[in-house]
Amino acid sequence: MRAIAGNGTEEARERGMDDPARYKEIIDNLYDGVYFVDRHRVITYWNKGAERITGYAADDVLGRTCRDNLLNHVTAGGEALCTSGCPLTACMADGDVREADVFLHHADGHRVPVLVRCAPLRDARGEVVGAVETFSRDLGTVSARRELRELRRVSRTDPLTGVGNRTLLEDRLRALIAEYAHGGAAAAMVDVDRFKQVNDMHGHDVGDRVLRMVAATLRHGLRATDVVGRWGGEEFVLLLHDVARPEDAVRACEKVRTLVAASRLDTPTASIAVTVSIGVAPVRHGDDPEGVLRRADEAMYRSKRAGRDRVTLG
Numbered sequence: 001m002r003a004i005a006g007n008g009t010e011e012a013r014e015r016g017m018d019d020p021a022r023y024k025e026i027i028d029n030l031y032d033g034v035y036f037v038d039r040h041r042v043i044t045y046w047n048k049g050a051e052r053i054t055g056y057a058a059d060d061v062l063g064r065t066c067r068d069n070l071l072n073h074v075t076a077g078g079e080a081l082c083t084s085g086c087p088l089t090a091c092m093a094d095g096d097v098r099e100a101d102v103f104l105h106h107a108d109g110h111r112v113p114v115l116v117r118c119a120p121l122r123d124a125r126g127e128v129v130g131a132v133e134t135f136s137r138d139l140g141t142v143s144a145r146r147e148l149r150e151l152r153r154v155s156r157t158d159p160l161t162g163v164g165n166r167t168l169l170e171d172r173l174r175a176l177i178a179e180y181a182h183g184g185a186a187a188a189m190v191d192v193d194r195f196k197q198v199n200d201m202h203g204h205d206v207g208d209r210v211l212r213m214v215a216a217t218l219r220h221g222l223r224a225t226d227v228v229g230r231w232g233g234e235e236f237v238l239l240l241h242d243v244a245r246p247e248d249a250v251r252a253c254e255k256v257r258t259l260v261a262a263s264r265l266d267t268p269t270a271s272i273a274v275t276v277s278i279g280v281a282p283v284r285h286g287d288d289p290e291g292v293l294r295r296a297d298e299a300m301y302r303s304k305r306a307g308r309d310r311v312t313l314g
Helices: 009-014 020-028 048-054 087-094 139-155 166-179 195-202 204-221 246-261 289-305
Strands: 033-038 043-046 098-105 111-122 128-136 186-192 227-232 235-240 276-282 311-313
Touching (some): 033 048, 048 098, 166 235, 166 289, 186 195, 186 204, 186 246, 235 246, 246 276, 246 311, 276 289
Antiparallel strands (some): 186 235, 186 276
């Protein structure tokens, strides 16, 4: 990687990366500061937003490294991030995006509060070849963005169990079908067996705790790429990515079925255990969300009729 303002296009092509110079005008005119580093944290690009927010021109920083402590990011508590706890280093190491409120050093000597966001840069083979950091000075805008993200999160989260709600499931299922139009994914309908008896015997507060127990067990029992959501009442939906065969989806559901059956909610008067009945519907060519869920629901009811606490493939 070289500076976008320089002659790094041939090297970028060799690495399988798109030509970054094509985006220079767009990135230069962003209000936020943006800069790129390579694997050694050498600064390879510095946009005009970064110049405006920090007071440092591109010529002052290109070719220098974060370790030079040019921006000298510190937290509100005074912790120096450039020499320890650098988010750019961390995101290149594990591929995760990082976000933090920090104070950077301005060329005139004072501190500037910014929200920084770091993300890895990858080549065409998926290898991490550097990182990008954006930082924003407009804290009012930052606050508004955070509030918007929180509103979106709340609007897509079931308030009782903390897993996704029906809106999230419907959106993710449409995306799942589009991505795996020719197979390789599945949806599962999960129903808590004899849940009415739990409510009748122990009360609705305990029933709510049981639903939270089941939701947490489902969430922790699946992969991070899979989705768990509450469909309504005591029903949950699982969306399973990258399951090459229907048997793989059944195996994943058998795992969470077993985990739920092994869970216990201890109350002052009882230790409560529940089971779940599950129906699995692999995504097929030509499927729509309604069809997938209908097959999963029908398979789930076959599990019920067969004695509950089991997984049935639809």
